[in-house]
Amino acid sequence: MAVLVLEESQRRKWDSADDLLFYAEPRFVHHLDESFRQRLTQLYAERIPQGAVVLDLMSSWVSHLPEPGVYERVIGHGLNEKELAANPRLDSYWLQNLNSNQVLPLPDAMVDATLIVAGWQYLQYPEAIAAELLRLTKPGGQVIVAFSNRMFFTKAPLIWTDGSDEDHLSYVAAVLQAQGWGEPELIRETTRAAGLMGMLGQSGDPFFAVISKKDQAARSSS
Numbered sequence: 370m371a372v373l374v375l376e377e378s379q380r381r382k383w384d385s386a387d388d389l390l391f392y393a394e395p396r397f398v399h400h401l402d403e404s405f406r407q408r409l410t411q412l413y414a415e416r417i418p419q420g421a422v423v424l425d426l427m428s429s430w431v432s433h434l435p436e437p438g439v440y441e442r443v444i445g446h447g448l449n450e451k452e453l454a455a456n457p458r459l460d461s462y463w464l465q466n467l468n469s470n471q472v473l474p475l476p477d478a479m480v481d482a483t484l485i486v487a488g489w490q491y492l493q494y495p496e497a498i499a500a501e502l503l504r505l506t507k508p509g510g511q512v513i514v515a516f517s518n519r520m521f522f523t524k525a526p527l528i529w530t531d532g533s534d535e536d537h538l539s540y541v542a543a544v545l546q547a548q549g550w551g552e553p554e555l556i557r558e559t560t561r562a563a564g565l566m567g568m569l570g571q572s573g574d575p576f577f578a579v580i581s582k583k584d585q586a587a588r589s590s591s
Contacts (some may be wrong), residue, residue: 371496372547374540375528380493383530384523388466388491391524392448395430395455400487401517404560404573409433409486409515412556412578416513421481424505425459426498427467427488432458444475471497475505483512489541490520490529499548509585512550514541517574534577541579550581 384391399406414435417423421440425432428445430452445462447453453462463474471494483502492498502512518534528540534557542553560573 371494371500374496374544374547375526379528380526382493382524382526388468388524389448391521395449395451399431400519402560402574403563405517405576406433407563408558408560408576410435412513412515413484414438416511416580417482422479422507424475424480424483424502426483426485426502427491428453428456428459428462428484430455432456432484433486434458444480446473467498468493471501473498473501473505477504478507480506481510483510484515485512486515487517487519489514490516490525490537493526495541495544496548499544499550503548503550503583503587506583508583508587511580511582512545513578513580514545515576515578517576519574534575538577538579542581545579545581549584549587551584553579553581555579 410433413433419439423434423440423443425443425445428447429449432443432445434443442460443458445453445456445459446465447462448464448466450464453459483506489495506512516537520529522530529537532540538555538557542555545553556576556578558576560576562571562573
């Protein structure tokens with residue numbers, strides 16, 4: 370059973386309608402700028418070993434994995450089938466509303482790395498998701514949660530909309546640790562805008578990430 374961190378009031382969001390309705394139409398656009406995406410791909414290249422089994426949770430039509438990157442398998446999850454079907458990096462995928470059902474249909478200790486980019490901010494029950502991710506992660510495996518300061522405001526719970534960037538980092542780390550993940554590494558960086566605007570000194574989307582590993586000695590049934 371997951372260790373609760375949030376109060377019920379912090380789980381509420383302005384738009385309480387079914388998330389499936391909000392994501393029913395595909396959005397073939399980038400929700401984060403080029404500078405953020407480049408930094409994210411660099412981080413994945415540095416942290417995800419070749420041959421890994423990768424879970425891209427809350428994915429879309431792009432996974433931001435490096436090219437070339439050779440993985441045993443990349444499994445996708447999301448809410449829009451057209452977006453997932455268009456993602457060339459996914460070997461398989463499934464649809465599931467994580468705010469309605471937090472049980473992930475994957476066996477214990479099969480994943481080396483789980484990626485969540487610009488998605489954690491929409492979870493109303495992140496404790497249960499973090500506990501499930503720990504279960505299905507191999508000992509020594511990791512979770513990488515990346516985000517910026519953008520969001521669909523009405524679909525994000527109050528814990529996110531009411532917090533600062535630093536609050537977001539602390540919150541993600543606290544939820545992961547409460548479920549048994551290792552001491553999180555927090556990344557907070559500025560980026561430079563791509564192209565001419567960057568040459569003129571304009572900043573890109575800020576880059577934040579929380580990385581945590583499962584204990585090497587953890588049992589596969591954790």
